[in-house]
Amino acid sequence: MSTSTPLPPQPPRAFLAAAELGTRVVVRYRIEGGVTDALGELVARTAGECTVRTRRADVVIPLPLVVAAKEVPPA
Template sequence: MQTPAALLASLPLETRVVVRRRVDTGFTDSLGDLVAIDGTTCTVRTRRGDDVVLLADVTAARPVPPPPPRRAPRRSSR
């Protein structure tokens, strides 16, 4: 079985991923494009900016499909 860090290292950059990592209060996820990876960290470009994640803290990771297209704004029914 492949570790989450090994899975991330095997993916091409710009792959959309979700990465779960351990934090002081439990766990948190980063969802976005994998833009960098080295021996100790990976960087996920989320909607809020780049999230640098320590690979030692990663508990799960997987590629995910692209986001759905944005919906058209609703029109007022007046």
């Protein structure tokens, strides 16, 4: 009898690198004094940063500061 083990969650940077542009995401990243979240559409990415279009503005997030990221359903 075989048992299947769940796959570990994908690291946040790997998720952001693989996600299609236009995907609705939430990205938690470090800021001075703690962490904050950006919720919106993934609109751009490079090897060093990603851009999330939130309701207020485009937020450019350096990837080394990302601590969590995942896809979220439409608003």
